[in-house]
Amino acid sequence: MDDPLQRELIYFQFYFNTQLDQIAIYWVLGILIGSAISVFGQRWIHTFSVAMQKKNCGVLSLVLASLLGIASPLCMYGTIPIAASFSQKGIKDDWLAAFMMSSILLNPQLLIYTLALGNTAFSIRFFSCLLCGVIAGIGVRIAYKNKGFFNFTGFGDPVCRDIDPNLFLRYLKNVWRNVRATGGYFLLGIILSALFQQYVPPEFIANIFGDQRGFGVLLAATIGVPLYVCGGGTIPLLMEWLQSGMSMGAAAAFMITGPATKITNLGAVKIILGAKNFTIYILYVWIFAVISGVLINAFM
Numbered sequence: 001m002d003d004p005l006q007r008e009l010i011y012f013q014f015y016f017n018t019q020l021d022q023i024a025i026y027w028v029l030g031i032l033i034g035s036a037i038s039v040f041g042q043r044w045i046h047t048f049s050v051a052m053q054k055k056n057c058g059v060l061s062l063v064l065a066s067l068l069g070i071a072s073p074l075c076m077y078g079t080i081p082i083a084a085s086f087s088q089k090g091i092k093d094d095w096l097a098a099f100m101m102s103s104i105l106l107n108p109q110l111l112i113y114t115l116a117l118g119n120t121a122f123s124i125r126f127f128s129c130l131l132c133g134v135i136a137g138i139g140v141r142i143a144y145k146n147k148g149f150f151n152f153t154g155f156g157d158p159v160c161r162d163i164d165p166n167l168f169l170r171y172l173k174n175v176w177r178n179v180r181a182t183g184g185y186f187l188l189g190i191i192l193s194a195l196f197q198q199y200v201p202p203e204f205i206a207n208i209f210g211d212q213r214g215f216g217v218l219l220a221a222t223i224g225v226p227l228y229v230c231g232g233g234t235i236p237l238l239m240e241w242l243q244s245g246m247s248m249g250a251a252a253a254f255m256i257t258g259p260a261t262k263i264t265n266l267g268a269v270k271i272i273l274g275a276k277n278f279t280i281y282i283l284y285v286w287i288f289a290v291i292s293g294v295l296i297n298a299f300m
Helices: 004-052 059-071 076-088 093-105 108-116 119-143 167-199 202-211 212-225 231-243 248-260 265-297
Strands: none
Touching: 004 108, 004 119, 004 167, 004 231, 059 093, 059 108, 059 119, 076 093, 076 265, 093 119, 093 248, 108 119, 108 231, 119 248, 167 212, 167 231, 202 212, 212 248, 212 265, 231 248, 248 265
16 A cells, blocks of 8 residues: 555544444443433432432432432533522522532433443542532532522523423434534544544553653643533543553543533533632632542552
């Protein structure tokens, strides 16, 4: 094969197809299960949340709030009206903080995508996001006991787009919306991952994200801010980086700061927090990500 361009294209196609074969099933399963929860389970999540808030369960209530946030398949602009309706029903800000923090970081689709990175990454992502939500709730409970943390002025009851009377059609429409919302980013992630495999030496990733573990965590927590666009799109990149030597702590830091500082999430959070609390939010996320990454590296 004498044509360099043709050779490069063949290599790229090989890397692209390999990544697609490894990850596509998780993307499909994530959409199918996420849509099922959105169509059939969202009302139950809302009802259960209100019922649990009425019980005095201490920190356990914040754990449940964080779990429900992870179970919620909505984007942040969809979660805020739900949180506003919770607030109108008397749910306290500490509970809302735990719910919204974990909802920003993780959802059922993204959790299933993460299985492509292996069981260790899956477990670390789940428990770190759960803990991030719980600690956020505890912080709001202690520091904002006698004053409000959120401002839901202007938000009413959430508008549901799953209104087709035929349940099967309602589900299919939700699946199609998720495909349109995530498909482009998913393919972009595959393309970028293939390009990384083809042109970036594995030892480069290992040097900056693996060997220098403390620096790697700081760098991963920082680059998660500009690089993170869509969770599904980052999974192929993370798979390639981990295979090339990225430490699990650095990957965890990236998986925390990325969704928490995604531009669409930041816009939504800024609306309900105001300048001062928004700054607290950013600092909390970054500090939690760095500490989590360092601890994970220390024990792995």
